[in-house]
Amino acid sequence: MSLEEFENFDINAKRKELIAKYAPGLGFSADEIETLYDIVSTLNTILEKNKVREAARDWDHVGVHVKDGNVVLPDNFIKVVDEIVKENQLYSFFLPRDLDGLGFGNLFQGVISETIASHDIALQIMVLISLSVVEALVQYYKPNFEQTLHEFAEGKRLGYVAFTEPNAGSNLEAIKSTSELVGDEYVLNGTKIFISNGGYANTGLFLAQNMVNGKREGTNVFLVDKLDGITTLRVEEKSGLHVSPTSQIQFENVTVPKENIIADVGNGYRKVLERLMGMRIGVSFQGIAAAKRMYQVSLDYAQTREQFDQPIISFPIIRKKLSEMQKTIPRMEEYGYRAAFSLDRYNHGWIPTDVGAGGKPGPEKQAASMVPGAVRGGIAHHYVSSSKLYTSEIVNQMGYDAAQIFGGNGFIAEYEVNKLARDVRVLPVYEGTSEIHDAILTRAERAVQMIPTFKRLYETFPDSTVYERILFERFPEMKKII
16 A cells, blocks of 8 residues: 555544444434534543543553542543533433433444543543443333433443452353342342442442342342442452453442342343343444554554664555554444444344344334344344454454554553553453354354345455454354354
8 A cells, every 4th residue: 555545544434434324224313413423522622632642641550549448540530531421411312312312322332432442441441331331221211210310411420330250250140149139128249350440430230149038049130329338349450451440349238229120030131131232332342443543553653663764664564564454444343333233223122234124113113023032132142242253353463563563662651552452452351252252153143044134244345354364263163154
């Protein structure tokens, strides 16, 4: 590629194309799409005004710690969170229209996630994980959830999801936390690990065994809207995302009203986790944001760094790396936006993207009723797991190349590319490891094969990139599946 082609590459052109393609199919008007871009503009103004990319390096050094049982974060980090969440009431847009929101879902969340994560993934986690709680309360709405949802909209609440336990990482049905109904309240006990925002956020989801007369009868998920009885035992020291608190927290005789149960008694694991795939969408957009940023900083560096009396971008091997990055980023976006779109449709009760009636809500709902729920769910899992596996694995390979372009400087912490490479390492791990998603995709394949018109994403592109070839070498079946 020529230098001019690198310089003329519009890194957000594909995003605009995909939003224009998918948003109308979810019932969003041109004005609502414009509102989304106004929000993005406001976020960029806030992030740039606060010089978040520069501040993120300082936050990374300071990190988080526990003092007197409370998680302590850098003051200017909290200032930015408050400006986004409280002053601009970001979560209000994700409330349903009948609760005075705009009904934003995973598609629009993806754009907002990418915007914030392009400045700092840790900030994106702090801000956007709340939407997992909001999504659960909306999907399984009850009147007693309304006040909590409005308090999220007003910026009075931040969220966490307390599912993972020491001996039940990916196998959440093996958890030991308990919930027992005593009178009109449930009593919650258990220790949770790897909890993002844990010990700082004030509102969460808690997964526990449903105990009846001393016996386990399924699992429950609860809205926990207070901090009484919850203790932060520790905050983990991590390779990256240093300012994102990843905590071990203990629930000791925490009481919640029985109305705070989400979905069905004894069926929380199946019901709620089925509807919380949006957390995986968020990870996909962390990967997309990091990939774009890696490309941008690598291109800038290659144009200005000189070796042998010429900028290193003049060397074919450097241009090849940049070319592969540029070629791959729109593919990552295609996976991410298709997954977000398909999950939103599934959550609306519509048929997923490849089987429908041209984006018209009426016929889609009718068509959806003719396709078994297991098939619709399987296709949603196919898209979400494809996106999560693809973007998280590929951005790590891209991070290797980006750091390599920087040479020795790529190993130095003051360079942004070093932080990016460290931060994305966790993407193939949390919200289900790549190996877990490999297994999910294999299981979902039966549903996909029942749809004769189904078009796989790899059929969208004429050839493969070096990053895809590495991915398919590590996960051979994925070449045929995704």
